[in-house]
Amino acid sequence: MKVVVCIKQIPDPATPYTLEEGTNWLVRPDEQILDDGDRYGVEVGLQIAEANEGTVTLVSMGPSGNGQGVRQALAMGADKAILIEDDALRGSDALTTARALAAAIKEEGFDLIIAGTESTDGYSGVVPQMMAELLGVPALTYATKVEAGEGSVTIHRQTNAGYDVVNAALPALVAVTAGVVEPRYPTFKGIMDAKKKPVDNLSVADLGIEVTSDQTVASIAEATARTAGQKIEDEGEAHLAIVALLEERKVI
């Protein structure tokens, strides 16, 4: 089975994000990390490939920087990576991103595409669905459990009330939620092997896609800041201050 996993390198969310003057695009430093949410997608892809004599190809779009995030996913066990990088794609919207990823995946061929539910830096939350539409396959989304084999895939899809069991024939796309599986840590051998794995680089011209952007960030303004209230040190009685405030707010 041919499994493709979409991943993204993002600026470390633990560091303050900055915006580029003029465009208000997110500044992407050379040093980026694998989006934490993507480790789950990689793990799901690896488990399915292992159970179905398959392969895992990573596909990623964006400035590759020092490539640390992609190497981490390769070190977990993926077979190869395809990186889409082109200045023409800077500041691209969700649709352009989906077009680029879908074009690369179509060229590569696939039985199953795994993606995260949303990226941590952009979080438009619609790229997997757009890719599925462009590729003409069903998108099984918000997966909290995934089982695939024998030409079909079944997931538990998170709902407001609980979950639905959703099935589809392959080829299909599955978007997973964080926590769906326990991602493995790269082994030392995995890290060494990752250095020898094939990484293909593609540009917009290679993919032959249309790059549109009809959206701009017109302005940025400070939000009304909430002010901090009282701060107390717990010396054994702080719970009483909480009880008093809950009483004052008439919720108890």
Added chain:
Amino acid sequence: MANIFVLVEQEGDGPTTLGLELLAKARTLGEVTAVYVGTGAGVDVLGEHGAARVLQTDPGDRLPAGPVAEALAERVSAESPDLILFGQAYTDRDIAGRLAARLGVGVLSNASDVRLVEGGVETDHEILGGSQIATARASRGPFIVLVRPKSFVAESTGGNAPTVEELVLPAAGSAEATVSESHVEEREGPQLGDASIIVSGGRGLGSAEAYELIERLAKQLGAATGATRAIVDSGWVPYAKQVGQTGKTVKPDVYIAAGVSGAMQHMVGMKDSKTIIAINKDPDAPIFSVADLGVVGDVHDVLPKLIEALEAR
């Protein structure tokens, strides 16, 4: 008059609160058509909230996104609405993404407000943990905007019953997903989105087992339980409990954050709560900058005493 389409999901025997929030905004912008996904129960409520017309569609056991996006794309091409509003919710996102790809347009996602302007649409977005507001502009339609929950207040205007048409779905094809079972997870207490009190836990709890403290406190207060992304990612609690940028947006009367540091990702989902109480060991934790009452202390000391004090009442 502008022509506004609003996607509204049915849940149980009526529209979701999120759908009604969108209608409250849409009716200030123009004439409203609600695209109602479900069996059609509670359709009159849509009229009471400002929809003049309802396009009702029941996907049955088909996963809605594929067929609904296909049928809706045809309607959009035929009627050229000035704006198509969706909520930032599971099925809404699925339909919006597929619809946008079909129509060859982008989406404006995670909006907190939307305006029709000369030559396009303008939306506001809370960024960098809600510390700043970005205003985005789109210049080529059809304009598809996804709005975060709680951005507008659902309110009935006592409008008339809407005219109802069926949005006919395409015949089922092989390249689509089906829903074979629906499971309702039994839960005690209110849902996150509707709760007037929420108790949330973060990494500071130290272990999955310690989340029991959050549940016990919530039970005493009749509160819903929430969580940070960090402990959802760690598998301590399910994704459904996640509050924040990639989870749920909440605005309860009281939000109690226990062992929550206050990452940007979390703050954007809860900072508009009326009263925020934070308990954290680290006196420099960012959560204290939004807390009305901040307790610098160990959740394992403070929570058991708080639960005990409430039990004793």
